[in-house]
Each structure stands twice: as C-alpha cells, then as structure tokens.
Amino acid sequence: MSANRYQQHFTVSWDQLHRDVRALCHQLVERDFKGIVAITRGGLIPAALIARELNVRLIDTVCIKSYEHKEQGGLDVMKGVDHDGEGWLLVDDLVDTGKTARKVREMLPKAHFVTVYAKPEGRPLVDQCLTEVAQDCWIQFPWDMGIAYVQPLVEQVRKGDDA
Numbered sequence: 001m002s003a004n005r006y007q008q009h010f011t012v013s014w015d016q017l018h019r020d021v022r023a024l025c026h027q028l029v030e031r032d033f034k035g036i037v038a039i040t041r042g043g044l045i046p047a048a049l050i051a052r053e054l055n056v057r058l059i060d061t062v063c064i065k066s067y068e069h070k071e072q073g074g075l076d077v078m079k080g081v082d083h084d085g086e087g088w089l090l091v092d093d094l095v096d097t098g099k100t101a102r103k104v105r106e107m108l109p110k111a112h113f114v115t116v117y118a119k120p121e122g123r124p125l126v127d128q129c130l131t132e133v134a135q136d137c138w139i140q141f142p143w144d145m146g147i148a149y150v151q152p153l154v155e156q157v158r159k160g161d162d163a
C-alpha cells in the first residue's frame, strides 16, 4: 500500500511515549505474565519499558518486517517462538492495517496482545491499546527523528513570498 494514504502526522516524543507506556502498564499491573514477546523492531522499546514496570525478566521476540518507511510490503517473518503464547504478554508499538498483528496472532493465539497506539482497521486484533488514532494518520516515532534547526517563521514566510 502507498504512503499517500497518510494525510496527517502524530509526532510522539520520547517523553510522551514513556508516559503512554506507563499509562498502559497501569492497566496490566494486576496480571501475571510468564514473560514478554516483543514484535521487532518497534515493539522492543515499549517491551523494555513494560518489562521494567512489571518486573518481567524473560523477554523473547517475534522478528517480522512489513514496512519500508511508509511503504507497506509483504510480510517477512524472520523468527518465531516455540509456544502458543499462553500466559505471555505480546507487545508491539502500534497496529495499523492489522496485517502484522493478524500474522502474529496466528503464531501466538493465546497471548495477551497489547500495543501503545492503534488505528481503527487493526484495533479489533489487539486485546488492549492506550491511544487510538485515525487511519490516515502516520505516527512519527522518536527513534525515527532527530533534532534539527528550524528557520524563524518570518524567514520561512518571506521565502514563500519570493517563490
């Protein structure tokens, strides 16, 4: 699928992500998990933060790739796990179309699946999420960004006038 389908951006800072993951942990703290399965790579960061909050030390991965930046390609599963997920917490950063989630659900049907962010098409595939965003919104994660100089507004406007 093409990158053109994204009309809006939702930029998440490290600070915001940390607060959101902690808020998600409040909904999970009463449960007992054998361990966490992180869906790489995006799930690794929330998984590490959740592991710290819930004091989980056993962490495994499902390694899967679907996107090249905003372009969705075929699913490439590089590593699975040798159980059905019973008693495990399954973590990804977000669910978008649900293609990745659908595949991982087949692999770990009994896991409790959470994401920090969810879009409507993928939302039914996860058990819990913290924040829902519109389907046409691209979530810009902090690990994909850097700090850059921004021109003063007046200069940006003048440049626009010259064009």
Ligand SMILES: O=P(O)(O)OC[C@H]1O[C@H](OP(=O)(O)OP(=O)(O)O)[C@H](O)[C@@H]1O
Pocket (backbone or CB within 6 Å): 039, 040, 041, 042, 043, 064, 065, 066, 067, 068, 092, 093, 094, 095, 096, 097, 098, 099, 100, 101, 122
């Ligand atoms: O619901 P979907 O449409 O399948 O999209 C969601 C998936 O896409 C992203 O992973 P990506 O394939 O970009 O790999 P990454 O985690 O290594 O960035 C994201 O981390 C989810 O795993």
Ligand SMILES: [Mg+2]
Pocket (backbone or CB within 6 Å): 039, 040, 041, 042, 043, 064, 092
């Ligand atoms: Mg991913």
